[in-house]
Amino acid sequence: MTSHWPDKMKSMLANSAQTLQLARQTLEIEAAALHQIKDRLDESFVNAVNMVLGVQGRVVVTGMGKSGHIGRKIAATLASTGTPAMFVHPAEASHGDLGMIQAIDVVLAISNSGESDELVAILPLLKRQGVPLIALTGGMQSFLAKHADVVLDCSVDKEACPLNLAPTASTTAQLAMGDALAVALLDARGFKPEDFARSHPGGALGRKLLTLVADVMRQGDAVPQVRPDAAFTALMREMSSKGLGATSVTDEDGQVLGVFTDGDLRRLVERGADLRALKARDVMKSQPRTIRLDALAVQAAEAMEQFRITSILVVDEAGRLCGALNTNDLMRAKVI
Numbered sequence: 001m002t003s004h005w006p007d008k009m010k011s012m013l014a015n016s017a018q019t020l021q022l023a024r025q026t027l028e029i030e031a032a033a034l035h036q037i038k039d040r041l042d043e044s045f046v047n048a049v050n051m052v053l054g055v056q057g058r059v060v061v062t063g064m065g066k067s068g069h070i071g072r073k074i075a076a077t078l079a080s081t082g083t084p085a086m087f088v089h090p091a092e093a094s095h096g097d098l099g100m101i102q103a104i105d106v107v108l109a110i111s112n113s114g115e116s117d118e119l120v121a122i123l124p125l126l127k128r129q130g131v132p133l134i135a136l137t138g139g140m141q142s143f144l145a146k147h148a149d150v151v152l153d154c155s156v157d158k159e160a161c162p163l164n165l166a167p168t169a170s171t172t173a174q175l176a177m178g179d180a181l182a183v184a185l186l187d188a189r190g191f192k193p194e195d196f197a198r199s200h201p202g203g204a205l206g207r208k209l210l211t212l213v214a215d216v217m218r219q220g221d222a223v224p225q226v227r228p229d230a231a232f233t234a235l236m237r238e239m240s241s242k243g244l245g246a247t248s249v250t251d252e253d254g255q256v257l258g259v260f261t262d263g264d265l266r267r268l269v270e271r272g273a274d275l276r277a278l279k280a281r282d283v284m285k286s287q288p289r290t291i292r293l294d295a296l297a298v299q300a301a302e303a304m305e306q307f308r309i310t311s312i313l314v315v316d317e318a319g320r321l322c323g324a325l326n327t328n329d330l331m332r333a334k335v336i
Helices: 002-012 016-040 043-054 065-080 117-129 143-147 169-188 193-198 204-210 232-242 262-271 297-306 327-332
Strands: 059-063 085-087 106-111 133-137 150-153 246-250 256-261 290-292 311-315 321-326
Touching: 016 169, 043 133, 043 150, 043 169, 059 065, 059 117, 065 085, 065 106, 065 169, 106 117, 106 169, 117 133, 117 143, 133 143, 133 169, 232 246, 246 321, 256 262, 256 311, 290 297, 297 311, 297 321, 297 327, 321 327
Parallel strands: 059 085, 059 106, 106 133, 133 150, 290 311
Antiparallel strands: 246 256, 311 321
């Protein structure tokens, strides 16, 4: 059996040109479907957005089969962009889950035909409860469309499936319409990046948008600093012991006067300067790059990249030194 496997594999290999042609045709059909629903957008879409904004509860998304899979994704997108939402399976709704839907909610029902039996079965009950209903369908004369308060037309000329059977272009249209709703609602609610981050605290985006400089900076004795009249040897000891590759120069009030880095040391040595005779004020770089304590850590990363530096001093609103950080600190915090 094993010896015949390579021959079977050869017989199953796709024709390269035909495969690419079919893939491109699929994308063309689905792209055309999106252009069609875009051109059909009208006041119904605005009404749907206003309906969602006007309810006190959640958007309850429901749909069968492939439309149900699309519905789950739409519900997740809405929930993560400021519109409380959940998915309820229409078959389960007929067996008790309908109790999860309240009159203060709005239902977004998805069905390409608009005639899914499980969906049709719960529509009269939803109407009896007085639940507002938005239909996302390709069947504009369907049972679903006729019972909906707002209908969003997601009809397509044909599926991308060569047999015109498997939901492909129709589900792409549904997904895109759901994304359009989510984006319009996001904008209407004044949803900001930090709001998005609050619902994604465990991800990379959450870390970038929620982590402050104060959360990752070095503080106290870990921050290298000397006075302007410090001898060069004292400056070097401070810089070496703190392992930041730089040291700040501050006055008695903690105001940052300058900075001295490994790069500055290299340039002094190359010039042949008499290091023993120098003070911190002689070698420091005035007006160094700093960042505020309450800035986002990702802003510190952007500043270091922009100015091609590996560390940066942290100051409070009065310009007093309160910390320092370098790229390693940001990497440990998974900000970069």
